[in-house]
Amino acid sequence: MTTFRKGGVHPEENKLAKDCKIEVMPLTKKAVVFVSQHLGAPATCVVQKGDKVKVGTLLSKAEAFICANVHSPYSGTVTKVDLATDFNGFKKPAVYIDVDGDEWEDGIDTSAEIIREIKLTPKEIIDKMKDRGIVGLGGAAFPTNVKYMIPEGKKAEFLVINGVECEPYLTSDNRIMIENTEEIFIGIEIMKKALNMNNALIGIEKNKPEAIRIMTDMSRNYPGTKVVPLEMKYPQGAEKQLINALTGREVPSGKLPIEVGCVVDNVGTALAIYQAIQKNRPLIDNVLTFTGKSVKTQKNLLVRVGTPLQEIIDYCGGLPEDTGKLISGGPMMGKTIMDTTAPTVKTTSSILVMNEKEAKRGHQTNCIRCGKCVTACPMGLEPLFLATLCEQKRWEDAEKECVMDCIECGCCLFTCPANRPLLDLIRVGKNQVGALRRARTQK
Amino acid sequence: MGTIIICAIVAMAVAGLVLSLVLYIVAQKFKVVEDPRIDQVAEVLPGANCGGCGFAGCRALAEAIVKAGDLEGKACPVGGAAVMAKVGGIMGLAAEESEPMIAVVRCNGGKCNTHKKVEYDGVLDCASANQNFSSEGGCSFGCLGLGTCVSVCKFDALHINPETQLPEVDEDKCVACRACVKTCPRKVIELRKKGKGNRRVFVSCINKEKGAVAKKNCDVACIGCGKCEKECPFGAITIENNLSYIDFNKCKSCRKCVAVCPTGAIHAVNFPPAKPKVEKVMQENTDVSASIENVEQKQTEKKKEMIATEIQNTKSE
Numbered sequence: 001m002t003t004f005r006k007g008g009v010h011p012e013e014n015k016l017a018k019d020c021k022i023e024v025m026p027l028t029k030k031a032v033v034f035v036s037q038h039l040g041a042p043a044t045c046v047v048q049k050g051d052k053v054k055v056g057t058l059l060s061k062a063e064a065f066i067c068a069n070v071h072s073p074y075s076g077t078v079t080k081v082d083l084a085t086d087f088n089g090f091k092k093p094a095v096y097i098d099v100d101g102d103e104w105e106d107g108i109d110t111s112a113e114i115i116r117e118i119k120l121t122p123k124e125i126i127d128k129m130k131d132r133g134i135v136g137l138g139g140a141a142f143p144t145n146v147k148y149m150i151p152e153g154k155k156a157e158f159l160v161i162n163g164v165e166c167e168p169y170l171t172s173d174n175r176i177m178i179e180n181t182e183e184i185f186i187g188i189e190i191m192k193k194a195l196n197m198n199n200a201l202i203g204i205e206k207n208k209p210e211a212i213r214i215m216t217d218m219s220r221n222y223p224g225t226k227v228v229p230l231e232m233k234y235p236q237g238a239e240k241q242l243i244n245a246l247t248g249r250e251v252p253s254g255k256l257p258i259e260v261g262c263v264v265d266n267v268g269t270a271l272a273i274y275q276a277i278q279k280n281r282p283l284i285d286n287v288l289t290f291t292g293k294s295v296k297t298q299k300n301l302l303v304r305v306g307t308p309l310q311e312i313i314d315y316c317g318g319l320p321e322d323t324g325k326l327i328s329g330g331p332m333m334g335k336t337i338m339d340t341t342a343p344t345v346k347t348t349s350s351i352l353v354m355n356e357k358e359a360k361r362g363h364q365t366n367c368i369r370c371g372k373c374v375t376a377c378p379m380g381l382e383p384l385f386l387a388t389l390c391e392q393k394r395w396e397d398a399e400k401e402c403v404m405d406c407i408e409c410g411c412c413l414f415t416c417p418a419n420r421p422l423l424d425l426i427r428v429g430k431n432q433v434g435a436l437r438r439a440r441t442q443k
Numbered sequence: 444m445g446t447i448i449i450c451a452i453v454a455m456a457v458a459g460l461v462l463s464l465v466l467y468i469v470a471q472k473f474k475v476v477e478d479p480r481i482d483q484v485a486e487v488l489p490g491a492n493c494g495g496c497g498f499a500g501c502r503a504l505a506e507a508i509v510k511a512g513d514l515e516g517k518a519c520p521v522g523g524a525a526v527m528a529k530v531g532g533i534m535g536l537a538a539e540e541s542e543p544m545i546a547v548v549r550c551n552g553g554k555c556n557t558h559k560k561v562e563y564d565g566v567l568d569c570a571s572a573n574q575n576f577s578s579e580g581g582c583s584f585g586c587l588g589l590g591t592c593v594s595v596c597k598f599d600a601l602h603i604n605p606e607t608q609l610p611e612v613d614e615d616k617c618v619a620c621r622a623c624v625k626t627c628p629r630k631v632i633e634l635r636k637k638g639k640g641n642r643r644v645f646v647s648c649i650n651k652e653k654g655a656v657a658k659k660n661c662d663v664a665c666i667g668c669g670k671c672e673k674e675c676p677f678g679a680i681t682i683e684n685n686l687s688y689i690d691f692n693k694c695k696s697c698r699k700c701v702a703v704c705p706t707g708a709i710h711a712v713n714f715p716p717a718k719p720k721v722e723k724v725m726q727e728n729t730d731v732s733a734s735i736e737n738v739e740q741k742q743t744e745k746k747k748e749m750i751a752t753e754i755q756n757t758k759s760e
Contacts, residue, residue, distance in 0.1 A: 083652070089577025091652065338561045338576045361564050424566040427574060 003231035004241040005250075007378035009411045011234055011332065013207055017171040017291045017298035022179055025301045025315060027099055031074050032084045032343040033059055033306035035093040038141045040066030047095060051078045056105035056282050059095050062130065068143040069133035071282035073304040075103040087309065087328055087342040088335060094343070097306070109279040114182055118190055118277070125194040125277055132276035133283050133346075137268035138162055138237065139329065141347045144273070147263055148194045157261035158247055159191055159200040161270060163215070164230065164237040166205060167330025170350050172287040173267050175300045177204070177211040180271050181218045187270030188225055190277050195263060198224035201246045202267070205232045234332060235409040239264040241378050253405050283346055288312070292353030294320035303344055310340040312351060324359025327352040332410045362419035373412035373422060379405050383412035387422040390429030395436055398429045406430060480533055481509045487529045488519055493597050495520040495620025508534065520544065521598075521618040543637040544619035546600070546612050550586035550631045551647040551708065553607035556662040557582060573628040581660040584650040586610065586631045592623035614641060614713075636691045641713045644689060644696050646671075648708045651684040658706065665708040671700035 036042040041064030047053060053072040060070045076099040084094035104110055120128065129145040136142045150156055165173040177184065188200050202219070204212050206229050216227045230236060230245055240251045242264060249260040257264050265273075268286060275281040283305075290299040290312060299316050309328075313319055319326075326337040328348055337351070373383040381402060389398040403426060412422040484505035492500040496519055498507055508517050508530060518541050519526050531537055557580025565572060569591040577583035588608035593601045600616035601623060603609070610623075610632075623632045635645060646665055650657040654666030667685030679693035680700060687709070689700070701711045 083656075085577075088575065089581055090583045336561075336576065339581070359564075421566045421571075424571050425568075428566075428568065428570045431570070431574060 002228070002245055003233045004236060004244040004378065006244075006380050007376050007411060008233040008235065008241070009376050009414050010232065011168050011414060013232070014168045014291075014293070015171050015174070015207065016169065016293070016295075017289050017300055018174050018208070020171070020175070020298050020300050022175050022287055022300045022302050025303045025307065025312065027074065027102060027304065028307045028311050029099050030308075031076075031097045031099055031304070031306035032308065033070060033073065033095045033097065034084065034086070034343070034345055035060040035070065035081075035095065037070055037305070037345045037347070038068040038135045038143055040064065040068070040143060043067055043070060045081055045093065045095065047072075047078050047081065049078055049080050052076075053078060053097060054103045054105045055284065056108050062133075062143070066143055066146055068135050068141075069131065069282070070305075071133055071284055072097065073284035073306050074099045076100040085339050085342050086345075087337040087339055089338045108281050110281075114186070115278040116186060118186075118193055120277060122194045122196055125190055128277055129194075129273065132281070134269065134272050134276055135283065135346055136266060137272060137286060137347055137349075138239075138264075138266035139333065139347055139349065141345075144265065144269055147258075147265070148191070150195070150258060150263075154258050155261055156195045156197055156258065156263050157199065158243075158263075159188065159195060159197070160239070160242055160246055160257075160262050160264040161188060161200055161202040161267060162237055162239070162242055162264060163202050163204040163208075163211065163267040164242060165208070166232075166234045166237040167332055167334075168234075169291050169352050170289050170330050171291070172289045172300055172349055174208045174211050176271055176287055177208070177267055178214055181214050183274045184215075184267050184270045185218050185222045185225065186278065187272075187274035189222065190273055191263075191265065191270065192224065200225040202227045203230050203236070203242050203246050204228070205230050205236060207232050235378055235407070235411065238378065238407050238409060240407065253402060286344075286346060286348065288344065288348055289350040289352075290316045291350065292320070292323075292355070293358070294322055294355045295353050296320070303348075305346055306343045308341055308343050309337060309351060312344070313340060319353060320355070322355045322357075324354050324356035327354060332414065333408065361421075364420060365418045367418055367420055370417060372415040372417065376411040376415040378409060378411060379407060381406060383422045383426065384420070386429065387412075387420065387425040390425040390432075393432075395429065395432045399433045399436070403429045403433055478509045481505050483533045484508055484530050487522075487526060487533065489521045489526065491521055491597065491620075493521060493618070493620040493622065495618065495622065497621075520620055523618075544634045545614060545617050545637045545643075546619060546621075546623055546632050547635045547643070547645055548586065548610050548612060548632055549645065549647055549649050550584075550609060551663045551710065552578075552580060552582055552585045552661040553588060553604075553609040555607050557585075557660060569626075570628045582650055582657070582664070584629060584652075585648070585661065587629070592627055592632060595622045595626045597622065638691070638696060638713075642696050642711070643691070643713065644694055644698060644701060644709065644711045645691070646687045646689055646708055647710045649686065651686050653685050657685070663707050665704075666706055668705060670703045670705065671709060674699045674703045 035045045043060040043062050045060045047059055054075045057072040058069060059072050062069050074097050076097045079096045079098050081095050083091040086092050126145050126148045134144040136144055163173055163177050192198055192200055212229050219225050219227050228246055235241055236245055239257055243257055243262045244250055251257055251260055272283050285302055285304045288301050288303045297317050327334040328337050331352060367384055377383055386398055386401055386403050406426050410423050416422060485502045488501040490501050496504045498504040514536055523543060559579050560581050561579055563572060563579055565575060567589045569587045569589045572587050572589055578587055586609055590603045592610050593603055598616050598618055600613045601610050604611050619634050624634060648665035650664045657664035658666055665687050667682055669682050671687050672680045672682050677693050677695050679690045681688055698711050701709045
């Protein structure tokens with residue numbers, strides 16, 4: 001079995017919800033949908049107070065190149081377009097919808113029937129991805145259509161599909177691989193057609209034997225798509241590490257995967273692409289894991305975008321008494337939820353409940369130069385020195401030491417025996433260096 | 444033996460001469476001509492190298508001044524008018540009159556006036572915290588209270604008040620070098636004019652949310668009600684994005700806005716300690732005394748008139 005070459009750590013897997021079937025969460029009454037839910041230029045809101053919307057009505061329109069549409073996940077009335085708090089406590093423009101029934105826009109196929117024949121041309125597929133607001137569901141929410149516009153002189157040789165789910169606790173990708181297997185494969189066929197090639201690799205870690213079995217069985221019907229079981233190691237789901245594990249290639253510093261002939265997408269994105277192209281369904285929901293060691297009923301829920309987190313928590317039976325903190329995303333890369341009134345977005349992959357003991361940071365002591373973080377860093381960086389440079393605000397030096405190559409996986413922080421906040425410091429550095437670079441290009 | 448010594452001395456002397464000639468030629472050829480005034484100006488500057496002037500240290504400022512030959516936009520905030528007058532003397536220029544400035548913390552939320560919702564357990568650095576969440580109280584505009592501004596202040600002029608968890612500016616030490624202004628990730632600190640007698644009026648809030656939302660998170664937030672804007676007789680107050688701002692160039696420190704602010708977001712500092720109520724009484728008192736004075740004046744005038752008529756009467760008699 002293969003894995004990526006450099007670094008990596010082995011956190012406790014804790015896939016507590018891996019056998020829980022995907023449940024459909026009942027619709028909320030009052031939804032809040034953020035106008036922009038992707039990486040890149042903000043989208044423009046196209047609805048006003050009082051507008052009637054149906055499921056699939058366009059709420060905000062992508063006008064820039066790296067930008068994504070947002071469609072209404074509900075039918076009802078727009079009560080206001082105003083700022084709303086996201087789970088970090090920051091205010092962002094959002095559309096408030098009073099939900100009334102569940103009426104869909106015409107032209108969206110809501111049946112469960114599987115459509116196998118792909119009618120659209122590659123160009124039409126890419127346009128449709130943009131139109132249906134598909135973004136990468138691996139976590140970064142990068143507009144997917146942009147990835148499929150291959151720059152001139154480059155050629156996609158591998159379509160790398162990420163079914164790794166290397167973050168502990170998360171099980172949503174595992175469940176969709178088991179329950180929506182054929183849809184994912186048709187989604188991959190569509191992606192291959194858009195790239196005009198026939199070579200897809202699906203990486204799945206070996207702690208998901210059921211998914212590996214079902215996906216491998218299905219792959220026999222789809223030539224050109226291969227399921228590759230991978231050794232367990234975090235952060236295998238990061239695109240550069242996954243490319244390395246599956247193809248042995250290494251993406252050069254500061255470059256995109258297409259540089260080594262790869263396009264990487266998540267299994268969730270493959271499913272969303274299937275629904276968008278074959279059923280004309282916009283990206284309005286995703287599967288979310290509600291989990292944690294103290295949680296009594298673990299759940300995988302199909303949740304519409306814009307559902308308040310508190311409603312999901314209540315639906316799952318509330319929070320356990322010893323809750324220390326809530327995390328959106330996995331325990332390694334996720335962010336703390338500070339406000340549970342905030343709604344979900346396209347990429348909300350989990351609500352992770354940490355108990356009081358787990359939530360506390362360890363006591364911080366001095367760096368003893370043990371070099372564990374250097375061994376663990378999957379990008380081959382030296383986190384201890386980077387963190388020191390960032391602490392001393394030596395941004396230019398940090399830039400020379402390739403601080404921008406950091407993928408913020410948190411391996412350094414995980415292994416540090418002195419509990420140094422390495423990643424926190426490096427993140428500040430990345431932000432500052434990014435600002436420096438922007439200032440330079442403006443000059 | 445004697446010839447050896449003589450040879451050695453001659454050889455050394457020749458070598459010395461040749462080398463000194465080389466050194467001389469090199470020194471002439473690569474001579475750096477520097478305006479002597481740069482040294483003079485640098486000598487006068489405080490030498491703190493704080494960068495408050497916008498240049499990379501005192502010498503860089505001196506070079507910039509001498510090179511440009513004017514003082515426009517180049518002033519030492521640390522030395523102030525006295526140093527700039529000296530620099531002007533060296534350069535033969537009249538120093539620009541610049542009013543002294545001071546750093547002002549425009550947030551009054553802190554520990555006392557906000558309601559703690561979450562506990563922050565991360566790195567004690569504002570830039571890091573600002574990336575992760577809004578604030579413990581929920582306001583995404585105000586001070587995070589982790590003291591990054593304190594750590595960059597070279598003049599020991601900023602300190603976190605443990606009671607309020609807000610930075611406080613030591614007015615005697617602050618030289619308006621702008622270090623804290625540049626560092627604060629939320630732009631809470633602003634440079635404002637020191638004002639006459641160190642008296643200043645400013646809005647101690649930068650929350651741009653709608654009133655109700657802002658008030659929910661913080662008791663002393665500016666809610667953008669516009670009362671101060673209406674009250675100001677000098678047009679110094681503008682309201683933009685639900686936030687009031689006092690233009691320090693127009694403000695005459697009359698403090699009428701302070702009295703009408705419903706949340707107490709407008710602060711007046713260094714005014715003689717007088718609570719609004721006491722002030723009113725004082726005003727009434729002055730009114731009364733004024734009226735008494737008037738009465739007295741009128742009475743004396745009447746007396747004068749009476750005396751004058753009496754004198755006239757006696758004269759006519």
